[in-house]
Amino acid sequence: MPKGDTVIVFDCGATNVRVIAINRKGEILASESFPNNTRPDHEFPQYRIWDVKEIWDKMCKASRKVAGQINIDHIAGVTVTTFGVDGTFFDKSGKMLYPVIAWQCERNRFNNEKY
Numbered sequence: 001m002p003k004g005d006t007v008i009v010f011d012c013g014a015t016n017v018r019v020i021a022i023n024r025k026g027e028i029l030a031s032e033s034f035p036n037n038t039r040p041d042h043e044f045p046q047y048r049i050w051d052v053k054e055i056w057d058k059m060c061k062a063s064r065k066v067a068g069q070i071n072i073d074h075i076a077g078v079t080v081t082t083f084g085v086d087g088t089f090f091d092k093s094g095k096m097l098y099p100v101i102a103w104q105c106e107r108n109r110f111n112n113e114k115y
Contacts, residue, residue: 004076019062030069032062049099
């Protein structure tokens, strides 16, 4: 196959963290995934957060496994997809200001009685 025919997809979802290598025909060349799960918030143990370091470590581990199964000289691009609803804020230096609150966390429940 010609160079530049492989795309690496990093996908961080609520149930799995995965990395997939696909070619221009949409065929999966290699893939690796690990279960994803929330953790108790360190400051508020009754609430749930995403452990960003744990997710990053899983992404790195999965990408190393996928890269070992393909010709990395054929990589044309990389794309990243993540949760649609969870996020956090960073300061100008790149420091995360607050943990990523999971959508399953009680803090995200809408209280109809207030409105």
